[in-house]
Amino acid sequence: MGLFDAPEPVGVEIKGHALRCVICGHNRFHRHKIRLDRAGLFTSEWSDPMAVSYECANCAYLHWFMPQ
Numbered sequence: 001m002g003l004f005d006a007p008e009p010v011g012v013e014i015k016g017h018a019l020r021c022v023i024c025g026h027n028r029f030h031r032h033k034i035r036l037d038r039a040g041l042f043t044s045e046w047s048d049p050m051a052v053s054y055e056c057a058n059c060a061y062l063h064w065f066m067p068q
């Protein structure tokens with residue numbers, strides 16, 4: 001489908017916590033970096049317009065992380 005940055009899903013850790021899908025509990029994700037300004041979502045409160053999303057490799061639910 002051309003949506004994946006990496007061909008293999010990976011385990012993800014957020015501040016010491018293993019990320020698990022909130023829908024199905026899976027622990028492997030496809031990582032995507034999204035430019036929020038191009039998506040029309042960017043506000044000047046953020047210094048970095050890049051957000052990261054992790055797509056569950058099992059059910060495809062997207063877990064979003066905003067710029068820090």
Ligand SMILES: [Zn+2]
Binds near residue numbers: 056059
């Ligand atoms: Zn899932």
